[in-house]
Amino acid sequence: MTTFSVRFLGCKVSYSDADALKERLLADGHSEEGSGEAEIALVNSCCVTREALAKSRQAAAKAARTHRRVFVTGCGANLEGAFAGLPENVTVLSGQSAEAPERLAGLIGRAGRAIDGRPKRVRAFVQIQDGCSFFCSYCVVPLVRGPARSKPAEAVLAEVRRRIARGHKEVVLSGINLGCFHDSAASVSLAGLVREAGKTPGLERLRLSSIEINHVGPELVAAIRETPTACRHLHVPLQSGDDGVLRAMKRHYDSATFLRRLEGLDDFNLSSDVIVGFPGEDEAAFGRTLDLVGRASISKVHVFPYSPRPGTATEGADDVPAQVKKERAARLRDSSKSASLRRWRGKIGMEERILIDRPGRGYATDYTPWLVDGPVGEIVQAEAESVTEQGIAGRVRQP
């Protein structure tokens, strides 16, 4: 038996890649340990920003000092030279992420029967598609993950059933460009998949990970509204609220389209991603982003200061000074924090069902964070009493 530790960097897809590696090694009889005790370290890397790649390199270099062997997988592993110069005990597994578990298993070997006794896990990420064919001008993801392709709907539904049988209460359908999901052989769209997966016996909640605005349409919204388990939360990347910047980003929508597609979604909680300091973004353009975030009623923004990525159309462009990016990022984060607090305050006195995902903390169906006590993995009915920086402080209502 080999002991291993797992670390992922980046998005939900990276999490689900790392989870698949972990599952495979556990199935082969190996054992997961804290990074201080494990012989082998798995680092599922990210290269979507310069900072994410630097952190991935640091994680691999650090693990090389404390582990016998380190395997680097994920998006960064496919970026040529990204992990060059690291010690000899670091192996970079490039190639398609779907094949990484099998390759890793071949390198480590089987130890015997799987050991089960893992702590209860609450939320499962089920990947339904991989890759992206959009080629936004700044984005390295299509280069490292390849073109968009979907899993067969039946395979996704089987994975949802398997996760529920293992005790997961919530399933998050995830992908690199989720809305591109389409099983053409079985004629199943993302909306159809939501309806089918949402009916799985034992499932409490079905959630979508990030989805592009051009894929948010009446069919999908109706599927979410008409599926009782589907959560009314959408994470819709905006990236910029300025039409000139959006054109330069090759995002294929403008600010008016972004707003129009979100019209009538007052019963949804909306969150988003924004890049600040994109080449050519001046103060007025950034102001339009701040304004649009407010007009779209986005309650939470993940802010990414722009960094040029190798091989992309904007590789050679980076004209906004670092200090300006930092200052804009701080202003946008402040505005996001205020929007979150406003939204949470509006819930005081209300009751919601909270899925406890770690001690003292959980999430409502719309992905609002709550600070509330209850058994991990259970859903409790709670009343919102006050608001803190971390979420709504609530009290469990006895049934």
Ligand code: SF4
């Ligand atoms: S949609 Fe654009 S930003 Fe998103 S993964 Fe594809 S190319 Fe990158």
